[in-house]
Amino acid sequence: MILNEIPPPLDVDPARRIFGLETEFGLHLDTGAGRPVTPEEVAGHLFHSVVQWGRSSNVFLPNASRLYIDVGAHPEYATAECDTLTDLIALDKAGERIVHDLIAGGEERLRAAGVDGTIHLYKNNTDSAGNSYGCHENYLVRRRADFKAFASALLPFLVTRQIVTGAGTITRTPSGAHYSFSPRADHMWEGMSSATTRSRPMINTRDEPHANAELYRRMHVIVGDSTMAEPTALLKVGSTDLILRLMEARVPLPELTLAREMQAIRDVAHDLTGRATVELADGRRLTAVQVQQTYLDAVRAHVGGLIERTDEVDQILDLWQRGIDAVRTQDFSLVATELDWAIKHRLVMRYRDRLGCALDDARLARLELAFHDVSPQRGLFYRLQNQGLVRRIVSEEAIEAAKTRAPQTTRARLRGEFVEKALASGRDFTVDWVHLKIAGSSGTTVLLKDPFRSEDARVDALIDLLETV
Ligand SMILES: Nc1ncnc2c1ncn2[C@@H]1O[C@H](COP(=O)(O)OP(=O)(O)OP(=O)(O)O)[C@@H](O)[C@H]1O
Numbered sequence: 001m002i003l004n005e006i007p008p009p010l011d012v013d014p015a016r017r018i019f020g021l022e023t024e025f026g027l028h029l030d031t032g033a034g035r036p037v038t039p040e041e042v043a044g045h046l047f048h049s050v051v052q053w054g055r056s057s058n059v060f061l062p063n064a065s066r067l068y069i070d071v072g073a074h075p076e077y078a079t080a081e082c083d084t085l086t087d088l089i090a091l092d093k094a095g096e097r098i099v100h101d102l103i104a105g106g107e108e109r110l111r112a113a114g115v116d117g118t119i120h121l122y123k124n125n126t127d128s129a130g131n132s133y134g135c136h137e138n139y140l141v142r143r144r145a146d147f148k149a150f151a152s153a154l155l156p157f158l159v160t161r162q163i164v165t166g167a168g169t170i171t172r173t174p175s176g177a178h179y180s181f182s183p184r185a186d187h188m189w190e191g192m193s194s195a196t197t198r199s200r201p202m203i204n205t206r207d208e209p210h211a212n213a214e215l216y217r218r219m220h221v222i223v224g225d226s227t228m229a230e231p232t233a234l235l236k237v238g239s240t241d242l243i244l245r246l247m248e249a250r251v252p253l254p255e256l257t258l259a260r261e262m263q264a265i266r267d268v269a270h271d272l273t274g275r276a277t278v279e280l281a282d283g284r285r286l287t288a289v290q291v292q293q294t295y296l297d298a299v300r301a302h303v304g305g306l307i308e309r310t311d312e313v314d315q316i317l318d319l320w321q322r323g324i325d326a327v328r329t330q331d332f333s334l335v336a337t338e339l340d341w342a343i344k345h346r347l348v349m350r351y352r353d354r355l356g357c358a359l360d361d362a363r364l365a366r367l368e369l370a371f372h373d374v375s376p377q378r379g380l381f382y383r384l385q386n387q388g389l390v391r392r393i394v395s396e397e398a399i400e401a402a403k404t405r406a407p408q409t410t411r412a413r414l415r416g417e418f419v420e421k422a423l424a425s426g427r428d429f430t431v432d433w434v435h436l437k438i439a440g441s442s443g444t445t446v447l448l449k450d451p452f453r454s455e456d457a458r459v460d461a462l463i464d465l466l467e468t469v
């Protein structure tokens with residue numbers, strides 16, 4: 001199929017990739033007696049200030065990221081395009097603070113509407129009613145004729161990576177509760193599909209690259225858990241990127257096709273011992289530990305060659321190995337300051353022992369929820385992090401700066417500058433991932449098809465136009 005293969009553009013290093021993370025937040029209003037309030041009403045009050053300056057509850061921010069209310073009254077924040085993992089983590093963390101900063105105004109509006117309450121935003125994946133919402137990862141890949149086969153080759157990796165990058169959760173069953181690796185695993189229904197809400201695939205194959213469609217595709221991974229700890233995000237996106245690099249270079253990966261992906265993702269999630277096996281299409285049975293170790297070894301074999309060795313790559317490989325070892329040896333302390341499932345496991349088990357209760361105790365459910373509270377003061381995760389009990393990857397300064405500053409090395413820089421200047425000008429404008437437009441006049445739309453390009457004379461001209469009346 002060589003005729004269908006479109007070569008990568010010459011001016012882009014094949015190791016360079018665009019990443020984006022979308023996070024849906026759980027929204028909850030704590031209120032005493034009073035009139036009932038729908039989640040939609042709470043979300044409306046929360047976004048009041050956004051609508052004031054952005055004239056919509058679906059906006060692009062000066063940091064070039066997108067903020068909107070998704071179906072089910074979930075606030076969603078989608079980071080702008082990043083080409084480094086540290087930019088991505090800082091921008092993702094900035095998003096938590098941006099949504100958290102809306103709370104005070106939202107509560108005030110609610111009080112004015114006769115409702116006294118406290119708004120909580122949770123960076124988690126399930127609510128008490130059993131709904132699941134996601135954290136989606138976006139990876140730019142070079143377009144290829146065999147995209148479906150390419151994407152499905154990633155599934156054994158995605159099914160098993162939860163033993164290192166899962167968020168961990170207390171799972172309640174009719175016969176009691178147990179701790180499992182991933183809250184999201186039980187909510188997946190198929191491997192791949194182009195629909196998100198109806199079918200809940202692990203990879204969404206809708207062909208919407210937000211870029212030059214002749215050259216690129218966007219790999220839209222929707223099976224991951226939302227992560228709190230910065231090293232967990234580094235490992236989640238970093239390990240997936242390394243696997244994609246091998247696949248894009250057509251390095252043959254070990255044959256690990258699963259016989260039944262949906263069975264496997266659940267079995268892996270519910271087995272903290274790491275000893276349960278999954279069946280492969282060729283009839284073999286392997287543990288998730290073995291599958292992940294096979295992938296890690298495959299990556300290692302190319303570090304220093306195809307994969308340039310950097311401090312960051314070393315950090316990813318080291319944490320990946322310790323995560324696998326923690327499950328294999330059952331010594332969770334190996335990663336208890338870095339990986340979400342292990343950080344939360346330690347916290348939950350300590351409280352269980354102190355309270356002398358069973359895992360299904362409602363107090364532990366509240367503890368788990370509080371772990372995901374994005375509030376830097378109230379959130380239990382942040383209390384641990386503030387006490388130095390969680391390793392950091394990015395600085396406080398970088399996160400604070402990312403609230404208002406776009407990544408400078410991708411298309412995001414152009415969007416960020418345009419949004420900032422357009423807001424200052426008071427002119428009507430519209431923006432999406434590939435367009436910048438001054439409303440109401442002709443010839444004032446710029447199409448940005450190359451997400452790697454951070455400089456563009458057309459955007460400078462468009463910004464100049466903002467100043468002219
Ligand atoms: N060319 C690209 N390659 C990879 N990621 C991209 C590219 N362009 C944009 N992104 C990222 O994709 C994400 C898109 O977020 P958005 O919430 O708009 O998702 P969507 O899948 O397009 O739509 P929706 O969530 O409404 O279904 C952002 O994080 C953004 O940074």
Ligand SMILES: [Mg+2]
Nearest residue numbers: 022076078136
């Ligand atoms: Mg989205």
